[in-house]
Structure formats: C-alpha cells, structure tokens
Amino acid sequence: xxxxxxxxxxxxxxxxxxxxxxxxxxxxxxxxxxxxxxxxxxxxxxxxxxxxxxxxxxxxxxxxxxxxxxxxxxxxxxxxxxxxxxxxxxxxxxxxxxxxxxxxxxxxxxxxxxxxxxxxxxxxxxxxxxxxxxxxxxxxxxxxxxxxxxxxxxxxxxxxxxxxxxxxxxxxxxxxxxxxxxxxxxxxxxxxxxxxxxxxxxxxxxxxxxxxxxxxxxx
Amino acid sequence: xxxxxxxxxxxxxxxxxxxxxxxxxxxxxxxxxxxxxxxxxxxxxxxxxxxxxxxxxxxxxxxxxxxxxxxxxxxxxxxxxxxxxxxxxxxxxxxxxxxxxxxxxxxxxxxxxxxxxxxxxxxxxxxxxxxxxxxxxxxxxxxxxxxxxxxxxxxxxxxxxxxxxxxxxxxxxxxxxxxxxxxxxxxxxxxxxxxxxxxxxxxxxxxxxxxxxxxxxxxxxxxxxxxxxxxxxxxxxxxxxxxxxxxxxxxxxxxxxxxxxxxxxxxxxxxxxxxxxxxxxxxxxxxxxxxxxxxxxxxxxxxxxxxxxxxxxxxxxxxxxxxxxxxxxxxxxxxxxxxxxxxxxxxxxxxxxxxxxxxxxxxxxxxxxxxxxxxxxxxxxxxxxxxxxxxxxxxxxxxxxxxxxxxxxxxxxxxxxxxxxxxxxxxxxxxxxxxxxxx
Ligand code: SF4
Ligand code: SF4
Ligand code: SF4
Numbered sequence: 001x002x003x004x005x006x007x008x009x010x011x012x013x014x015x016x017x018x019x020x021x022x023x024x025x026x027x028x029x030x031x032x033x034x035x036x037x038x039x040x041x042x043x044x045x046x047x048x049x050x051x052x053x054x055x056x057x058x059x060x061x062x063x064x065x066x067x068x069x070x071x072x073x074x075x076x077x078x079x080x081x082x083x084x085x086x087x088x089x090x091x092x093x094x095x096x097x098x099x100x101x102x103x104x105x106x107x108x109x110x111x112x113x114x115x116x117x118x119x120x121x122x123x124x125x126x127x128x129x130x131x132x133x134x135x136x137x138x139x140x141x142x143x144x145x146x147x148x149x150x151x152x153x154x155x156x157x158x159x160x161x162x163x164x165x166x167x168x169x170x171x172x173x174x175x176x177x178x179x180x181x182x183x184x185x186x187x188x189x190x191x192x193x194x195x196x197x198x199x200x201x202x203x204x205x206x207x208x209x210x211x212x213x214x215x216x217x218x219x
Numbered sequence: 220x221x222x223x224x225x226x227x228x229x230x231x232x233x234x235x236x237x238x239x240x241x242x243x244x245x246x247x248x249x250x251x252x253x254x255x256x257x258x259x260x261x262x263x264x265x266x267x268x269x270x271x272x273x274x275x276x277x278x279x280x281x282x283x284x285x286x287x288x289x290x291x292x293x294x295x296x297x298x299x300x301x302x303x304x305x306x307x308x309x310x311x312x313x314x315x316x317x318x319x320x321x322x323x324x325x326x327x328x329x330x331x332x333x334x335x336x337x338x339x340x341x342x343x344x345x346x347x348x349x350x351x352x353x354x355x356x357x358x359x360x361x362x363x364x365x366x367x368x369x370x371x372x373x374x375x376x377x378x379x380x381x382x383x384x385x386x387x388x389x390x391x392x393x394x395x396x397x398x399x400x401x402x403x404x405x406x407x408x409x410x411x412x413x414x415x416x417x418x419x420x421x422x423x424x425x426x427x428x429x430x431x432x433x434x435x436x437x438x439x440x441x442x443x444x445x446x447x448x449x450x451x452x453x454x455x456x457x458x459x460x461x462x463x464x465x466x467x468x469x470x471x472x473x474x475x476x477x478x479x480x481x482x483x484x485x486x487x488x489x490x491x492x493x494x495x496x497x498x499x500x501x502x503x504x505x506x507x508x509x510x511x512x513x514x515x516x517x518x519x520x521x522x523x524x525x526x527x528x529x530x531x532x533x534x535x536x537x538x539x540x541x542x543x544x545x546x547x548x549x550x551x552x553x554x555x556x557x558x559x560x561x562x563x564x565x566x567x568x569x570x571x572x573x574x575x576x577x578x579x580x581x582x583x584x585x586x587x588x589x590x591x592x593x594x595x596x597x598x599x600x601x602x603x604x605x606x607x608x609x610x611x612x613x614x615x616x617x618x619x620x621x622x623x624x625x626x627x628x629x630x631x632x633x634x635x636x637x638x639x640x641x642x643x644x645x646x647x648x649x650x651x652x653x654x655x656x657x658x
Contacts, residue, residue, distance in 0.1 A: 138271070192268070
C-alpha cells in the first residue's frame with residue numbers, strides 16, 4: 001500500500017498533471033485549428049466585447065434566463081463550481097504537499113471551512129446523480145459517461161473528507177483520494193468535463209453571433 | 220418513456236425517401252457530410268453538452284407536451300448523437316425518425332440558447348440533421364414541393380414568370396380606384412429601395428401587396444419591385460437543408476437588387492425570409508455582410524414613422540398584444556422598434572409574458588408549418604403554451620409581423636378557441652393612416 005501511495009503522489013501525480021495540462025492545450029489548439037479550417041463563415045463574427053458582456057451575465061447567479069427558470073440546478077451549479085475550485089486549491093493539506101515537494105506555498109482556507117465546502121461538493125454530486133436517474137428529462141439523455149464523471153468528482157471529495165476525518169484505513173482512503181483526483185484531472189480534456197475548457201468559447205461564440213449579427217441578447 | 224419511434228406520422232415523401240436507403244448508403248453520406256461540412260462547432264457542442272436538461276423548459280414543445288423526448292437536448296440525442304455513435308451506419312427507419320424530429324419538431328427558433336449555460340445551438344445541430352436528410356432524399360412531401368418550386372421558378376409557390384407582373388398590375392389597377400395616382404413601379408432602376416415579398420403574397424394574400432403599395436404611395440417614397448424572378452425573398456430550401464438551391468435563390472434576390480441599382484432591399488413582414496437573406500444564405504455564398512443592405516419592414520415602418528411620413532387619422536382603440544417573431548427579434552433585435560411602431564399605431568398595448576428575446580415561438584416556423592397537414596395537429600398541440608400565454612393577455616387583437624407566425628398563431632387561436640385576430644403591421648397602418656388621395 002505504501003508503494004502504491006508513493007506511486008500516486010510521485011510519478012502518477014506528474015503523469016496526471018502532464019496529461020491534464022498538455023491534453024487541455026492540445027484540445028484547445030486543435031479545436032481552434034479546426035474552427036479556422038472548417039467554420040470560417042462563423043469565426044468571422046467572433047466579437048470579444050459581446051462575448052464578455054454575455055459571459056458576465058452567465059457567470060452571475062440567476063443572471064440569465066436559463067438560470068432563472070431552473071433555480072434549484074442554478075444554486076447547486078454555482079455552489080458546486082465555486083467549491084470545486086476553492087477546496088483543492090486552498091486546502092492546507094494540498095499546500096503542504098506542494099511545499100514539501102516543490103517549495104511552493106500560498107495562503108490556505110481554515111481546515112473547518114474547507115471540510116464543510118468539501119462535504120457540500122459531495123452532497124451536490126449526490127443531488128446531480130439523483131437528478132440523472134429520477135428527473136425524466138435528464139434521465140432521457142443520461143449515458144454511462146455522465147454517471148461516471150459525476151461519480152468520479154463525488155468520490156474524490158468523499159475520500160478527501162473521509163481521510164480528513166480519519167474514517168477508515170487512512171492510508172487506503174488517502175491513496176484512493178489521490179488516485180480519484182488524478183483520474184479526474186486526466187478525464188478533464190477527454191470527457192464531458194471538457195466543458196471546463198470549452199464553456200467560455202462556446203458561450204462566447206454564440207454571444208458574438210447574437211451580438212454582432214443578430215443584435216439581440218443571448219442571456 | 221416515449222421516444223420519436225412511438226409517434227411516427229405517415230408522410231409520403233419520407234416513406235419513399237427511406238425506402239431507397241441502405242445502411243451503407245447512409246453511412247457514406249453521413250461520413251461525407253461530417254467530414255466535409257461540419258467542424259469545431261458540431262464537435263464542441265456534442266462533446267461538451269453536459270446533458271443537464273436545463274434547456275428543457277426553453278422549448279415550447281416540451282412545455283406543451285411535458286414529454287422528455289421533446290426537450291432540445293433529447294432532440295439532439297435522438298438524432299445527431301445517435302448517428303455519431305453509430306458512425307452513421309443506421310437502419311433506414313432511423314432516418315425517418317431523424318427527419319420527423321428535425322423537420323417537424325424543432326422550429327430552429329433558438330430559444331434554447333437562452334437556457335443553455337454552454338451556449339449550445341440546438342437549432343444548428345438540427346439543421347445539420349436536416350442537411351443529412353436532404354442529402355439522403357428524405358424530406359417531408361409538402362416542404363419538398365416548395366423547394367422544388369424554388370428550384371424551378373426561384374419562388375416558393377410555382378408563380379410563373381408572367382403571373383408575377385400580372386398580379387402586380389392587377390393590384391395596381393384595384394388600388395387606383397382608391398388612389399388614382401398610385402403606381403406599383405416595376406423594374407425602376409435607381410429607385411431608393413426594392414420591395415420584396417414572399418410568394419404566398421401574390422398567390423393568396425394579394426391584399427398585402429395592395430396595402431404596401433398604398434402605404435408607400437402615401438409616404439411618397441421612391442421604390443420598385445422587380446419584373447423578373449428574384450422578387451421572392453422566402454427560402455424554403457434553407458429549411459429542407461438544400462443549401463445549393465438556397466444559395467441560388469438568394470443570389471438571384473441580391474443580383475436583382477444590384478441590377479436595379481437600388482440603395483437597399485426592404486423586405487415584407489416575414490421573419491423566415493429575413494433569416495435566409497440576412498443570416499444564412501449570405502454566408503453560404505461567402506458574403507460576410509450583405510452586398511445590398513437589407514431591412515425588414517418593421518425597421519422600415521419605424522423609419523417612415525420617425526420621418527413623419529405616415530400620419531394617422533386615429534389610433535387603433537381596442538387593446539392589442541405583440542407577438543415577437545423569433546427571426547426578427549432573436550434574429551435581428553427589432554424588439555424595440557416593433558414596440559415603438561405598435562405604440563404609435565395603437566392606444567392600448569398589453570404585453571405578453573415572456574416577450575422580446577424570450578418570446579415563445581409560434582411553432583410554425585423553421586419550415587414546420589410547410590411540412591403540411593400530416594404534421595399539423597402535433598404542431599398545434601405542441602404549442603398550447605403559446606395559447607395560454609395569449610389567453611392571459613385577455614385581448615382580441617394580436618400583432619404579428621411575420622407570415623409564418625400568422626399561420627401558426629391562427630391555427631392555435633382556432634384550436635383553443637381564443638377568439639383573437641392576428642394583424643400585420645401593414646394591415647394596421649393601412650387601416651389607420653391618412654389616405655392622401657382618397658376623396
Ligand atoms: S442546457 Fe445545454 S448543456 Fe444542458 S443539456 Fe441542454 S444543451 Fe446540453
Ligand atoms: S424549437 Fe426552438 S427551443 Fe425547441 S429545440 Fe428547436 S430551437 Fe430549441
Ligand atoms: S414563425 Fe414566427 S415565431 Fe415561429 S419561428 Fe418564425 S419568426 Fe419565430
């Protein structure tokens with residue numbers, strides 16, 4: 001188990017970060033190249049001022065029609081995404097790891113707060129999974145990949161919470177936590193988690209069309 | 220859960236088209252289409268859609284039926300995703316199902332864009348499905364007839380080359396009884412604008428041409444209509460996915476305006492024609508902006524009013540409500556001008572909710588009404604949400620500056636017994652304006 005733990009925090013961590021970063025760059029650049037090659041009649045209308053205005057509405061909770069009409073999902077989505085970034089980046093445990101291995105360090109969230117936020121992520125993942133199976137219009141379009149990626153995120157945070165509270169075999173739970181987190185990083189460029197990379201561009205593009213061609217709002 | 224397979228409707232065009240297909244042929248055409256015409260937009264949309272279902276409530280079909288298979292994302296999952304997952308190698312019956320969804324269960328109204336956090340353009344994906352069906356020869360019979368008409372005559376309604384000027388002269392004759400000096404100028408080079416209409420006007424709604432002539436006459440503007448093909452601005456080929464015919468029609472339209480050396484094209488009250496001219500076919504032809512400026516009649520009427528060229532004898536007294544046609548509101552941002560024009564004409568305007576960019580579509584658009592009687596009931600029942608919205612206003616007059624909207628709204632008005640009348644802006648202006656020579 002120690003060997004696996006060492007592998008997970010060592011070479012696998014390197015691998016995961018490398019795949020995540022290089023994979024993301026590759027996906028973005030190749031999509032851009034494809035857009036210039038094949039979507040010229042659309043790329044021509046891209047307008048960042050319109051895109052930024054629209055993104056500002058979409059990054060505001062309840063700032064767009066879709067958010068207003070789906071209040072439950074909206075609240076869950078915003079809280080989820082905020083915690084999803086805050087917790088891993090500002091968790092004392094993670095910062096200590098970086099400090100030990102690379103000598104990098106930055107301010108951390110209080111442990112109690114980070115713990116609560118992590119639990120919130122787990123609860124919201126459970127809510128998303130519940131929607132996937134019980135809300136008819138969501139179930140209609142749900143496939144195995146959708147369940148898988150939500151579960152992956154949920155498990156990463158769940159094992160993190162368990163490890164923090166020292167529930168279960170600590171080494172095992174911590175190792176699982178690291179492995180899940182690495183799997184999640186690797187999955188980002190190659191699954192629907194890629195919306196993390198593309199959301200700004202897909203929204204920004206349609207905002208440009210609405211703004212510069214159609215002179216209408218897209219929020 | 221029901222799916223498209225549970226509600227297939229018999230249509231001769233689709234049935235015959237599908238009977239000629241094999242899985243091999245479908246696969247070949249699908250692969251060519253994706254490799255040849257699709258790019259980053261389709262790829263990004265398909266891969267990043269998180270299947271969250273937030274777009275469900277955007278779509279009037281879902282809101283009316285409350286059936287999950289009518290949500291925007293479900294329409295995509297039953298068509299494009301399914302085709303992509305199979306690499307295009309599907310049973311011909313699947314193409315029937317895709318065609319029914321794409322042609323008759325999505326108005327390409329783009330309302331779902333206001334609901335999808337990722338900005339996924341379902342209307343675009345559905346257009347690609349239509350393009351595939353067109354390439355496979357599977358299109359609903361009625362709309363295909365109009366595409367054939369465009370191909371043969373460059374207009375939607377098989378209006379022959381001599382019938383067109385005949386009809387205009389006939390309308391001019393009629394109008395001269397009321398306005399002795401009125402002309403419908405034909406082929407006047409160098410006029411300020413070319414007025415263009417959709418083919419159903421000379422065919423069934425000649426009074427609209429009469430009214431337009433009366434308004435332009437009263438306003439004292441310099442205008443012309445072309446004497447040759449290229450006068451029709453509607454474009455059903457755009458909706459069947461026949462981009463080649465679509466672009467021929469549009470090229471003829473613009474070239475006619477250029478031949479007449481007009482400063483711009485003023486389009487009649489049709490949202491769909493406007494979409495073809497303003498947003499779709501020009502790009503297919505490689506024009507970023509339009510070789511001749513084009514304005515929709517809402518904007519043109521607004522200008523005439525601003526310039527004081529239209530004077531009213533009185534305002535319309537009964538309360539009215541405004542239907543925002545998707546293709547000139549979400550498609551061109553004319554919501555404020557439309558309101559200013561209606562407020563100029565009417566004393567009492569009751570707004571629908573939601574309205575402006577967030578309006579619900581009339582459910583006729585995107586070629587759906589043109590798919591004809593087999594699909595009529597589904598379309599009407601699929602818009603009960605609009606009927607509720609109309610009813611809530613409590614008014615009896617509905618202003619809708621779009622021909623397609625008229626068709627669709629009249630259908631739901633009669634089906635749901637709403638006791639309303641739809642009016643074009645032209646109807647109202649003609650009715651209310653000072654008529655200079657009418658002693
Ligand atoms: S709202 Fe957008 S991301 Fe969500 S299911 Fe609909 S299309 Fe997909
Ligand atoms: S009908 Fe309109 S709202 Fe519904 S899927 Fe089509 S474009 Fe979207
Ligand atoms: S017919 Fe009217 S409401 Fe319907 S899609 Fe067209 S413009 Fe929109």
